[in-house]
């Protein structure tokens with residue numbers, strides 16, 4: 001990390017009923033990745049309310065992900081070894097676990113990315129958690 005700008009945007013107070021610890025775990029994973037894979041530019045964290053859901057998106061101007069690597073992104077121990085990229089610490093479990101957690105919470109995670117430009121991960125979770133985990 002050299003010089004990145006972090007920004008946070010939320011529409012005032014957004015509260016959800018659910019599992020606080022697990023929700024934080026997912027958001028921290030996504031923000032941690034964004035910061036780790038971005039050397040310059042910015043990381044933007046936004047939360048917005050949708051129809052019965054809250055969407056937390058984490059957007060970065062980092063190294064991005066090649067189209068062919070997108071499908072393995074959420075695999076256990078899945079780490080992308082791009083040529084010329086410095087090796088970063090990690091287990092390759094963060095996104096795998098985040099997706100499992102999102103599922104347990106009745107939500108989901110989606111990823112969009114352009115290699116060399118940046119990535120956006122969006123974590124959607126229901127405003128009201130109903131049963132399950």
Ligand SMILES: Nc1ncnc2c1ncn2[C@@H]1O[C@H](COP(=O)(O)OP(=O)(O)O)[C@@H](O)[C@H]1O
Nearest residue numbers: 033034037064079080090091092093094095119
């Ligand atoms: N914001 C991001 N920008 C670029 N690559 C990412 C980003 N988030 C995840 N990745 C890629 O997906 C892989 C898996 O992420 P994750 O499961 O969190 O593992 P880890 O952070 O331990 O490497 C990372 O190793 C990296 O190659």
Ligand SMILES: [Mg+2]
Nearest residue numbers: 033090094095
């Ligand atoms: Mg990670």
